[in-house]
Amino acid sequence: MTQHDPALLSAALAGAEQALNQAISLAPHSHQELDAVSGTLLGIEVTTLDLTVYIEMVTGTDVRLMAHCERETDAFVRGTLEDFAALATSNDPAATLINSGIELEGSSASLITLQQVIARMEIDWEAPLVDILGDVAGHQIAEGLRRFFRWGEGARASLKRQVSEYLLEEGRLTPPKPELEHFYDAVQSVAMRVERAQNQVEKLLAKAAARGTSQ
Amino acid sequence: MNDEATSNADRDDDTTDFGYTRVDREAKAGMVRGVFDSVASRYDLMNDLMSGGVHRLWKRFTIELSAARPGQTILDIAGGTGDLAARFSRLVGPEGKVILADINAAMLEVGRDRLIDKGATGNIEVVQADAQALPFKDNSVDCITIAFGLRNVTDKALALRSMLRVLRPGGRLLVLEFSKPTSALLGKVYDQYSFQILPAMGRLIAQDADSYRYLAESIRKHPDQETLLGMMEDAGFGECRYHNMTGGVVALHQGFKP
Ligand SMILES: C[S@@+](CC[C@H](N)C(=O)[O-])C[C@H]1O[C@@H](n2cnc3c(N)ncnc32)[C@H](O)[C@@H]1O
Numbered sequence: 269m270t271q272h273d274p275a276l277l278s279a280a281l282a283g284a285e286q287a288l289n290q291a292i293s294l295a296p297h298s299h300q301e302l303d304a305v306s307g308t309l310l311g312i313e314v315t316t317l318d319l320t321v322y323i324e325m326v327t328g329t330d331v332r333l334m335a336h337c338e339r340e341t342d343a344f345v346r347g348t349l350e351d352f353a354a355l356a357t358s359n360d361p362a363a364t365l366i367n368s369g370i371e372l373e374g375s376s377a378s379l380i381t382l383q384q385v386i387a388r389m390e391i392d393w394e395a396p397l398v399d400i401l402g403d404v405a406g407h408q409i410a411e412g413l414r415r416f417f418r419w420g421e422g423a424r425a426s427l428k429r430q431v432s433e434y435l436l437e438e439g440r441l442t443p444p445k446p447e448l449e450h451f452y453d454a455v456q457s458v459a460m461r462v463e464r465a466q467n468q469v470e471k472l473l474a475k476a477a478a479r480g481t482s483q
Numbered sequence: 484m485n486d487e488a489t490s491n492a493d494r495d496d497d498t499t500d501f502g503y504t505r506v507d508r509e510a511k512a513g514m515v516r517g518v519f520d521s522v523a524s525r526y527d528l529m530n531d532l533m534s535g536g537v538h539r540l541w542k543r544f545t546i547e548l549s550a551a552r553p554g555q556t557i558l559d560i561a562g563g564t565g566d567l568a569a570r571f572s573r574l575v576g577p578e579g580k581v582i583l584a585d586i587n588a589a590m591l592e593v594g595r596d597r598l599i600d601k602g603a604t605g606n607i608e609v610v611q612a613d614a615q616a617l618p619f620k621d622n623s624v625d626c627i628t629i630a631f632g633l634r635n636v637t638d639k640a641l642a643l644r645s646m647l648r649v650l651r652p653g654g655r656l657l658v659l660e661f662s663k664p665t666s667a668l669l670g671k672v673y674d675q676y677s678f679q680i681l682p683a684m685g686r687l688i689a690q691d692a693d694s695y696r697y698l699a700e701s702i703r704k705h706p707d708q709e710t711l712l713g714m715m716e717d718a719g720f721g722e723c724r725y726h727n728m729t730g731g732v733v734a735l736h737q738g739f740k741p
Contacts, residue, residue: 273727273728273729273730274544274726274728274735275537275540275541275544275728275729275733276729277544278540278541278543278544278547279540281543282539282540282543334547335544335547336544336547336548336550337547337550338550339550339552
């Protein structure tokens, strides 16, 4: 088990899983290859991030990503982030696997199949990831904004600092800058909507109260 | 807050907490039913809005921790509208079985419809049942989940013992429930959210601020991480541990029947 907040990790995995399955559904030629390794379970430990992720090939069109899994893996690989980045983009994964610092237990067949399928596809990782991550951090932060920050540039800077700290410390994630910018805007607009809704509610309540006393 | 919860649980009289109000033990069940009768039809929408969709992630991790496998029998208590049951149904497959249990007929009704919509019916049984007196055989279930349900149960110790009885030896219990934020800042933000915004949203969307105020209050009355862990151990569960999620706003407790 990792020390990462399971909700944040689940968000990242849910986003990645969605991106992956979407890409697979658009690449029919990969279905047969994935089908051939269906039922297999891969474990990937990224030592740099202190993170273990499990990948289950459920069917030819369905891959499942998990933060926790108790089934025995068919293959388990351990390495640094750099090792895996090199593997992900490699034209010759079998060679990269042997020459890199990655440790492998079990059979490499499913890992290599998955690598080949992924390497060929154009996967839009960011969109679903930011969507879902936005939900989590947004949920934790947006509600407090009204109280803890005043609107304007100051608020934005302070929010930025908090979110960056949160992502770095708790998620140990560093999403690219434009995504973060987009995310701050989204949080700000959610917070403003909540504020507006609350104002409306207060007005309605005041009206109801006024009606109550005039009767 | 925790001391209060513990002392209230120990208090030897016929009253119990209903949110921040103390009510007759007998009356609580009826009042909790009233709350869920009134929110049933909008429950799923509110769940998404209230948690900003995060409840799906909490549930996703719960499913992973269940380690559910094909052929197993899973009991989801206080299962409400069948969120977890639908996901378990796929994991246990046609040889397995999922029991969706809840005390509230209105919630189960919504749950049944939703499961039919999702095409998940073959291996799911829907049973109206009280967590404190589960109508199932001893040692008959591989895994029990109770998500956001335990805090509504009047006698939690009784419910935990009932769950232990129904589990087979080696079987596991997972309790997903609101808990105590680990940082003071998050705690403040969260208080603000649940006592100001949540009832306001309840009024706006479900025209029912009182039910949502009850939800917020019942969350604060629920035992914190360590207290619940102790209660599970006292009930006889082994290897008990918990995972904090979203900074402790929610915790997932796990225990095994020895
Ligand atoms: C907040 S809902 C949770 C529903 C669902 N598990 C979820 O996570 O979305 C709480 C549920 O607990 C049920 N409940 C309350 N007291 C109960 C009891 N004593 N036994 C069984 N279910 C109970 C209510 O009817 C309600 O459906």
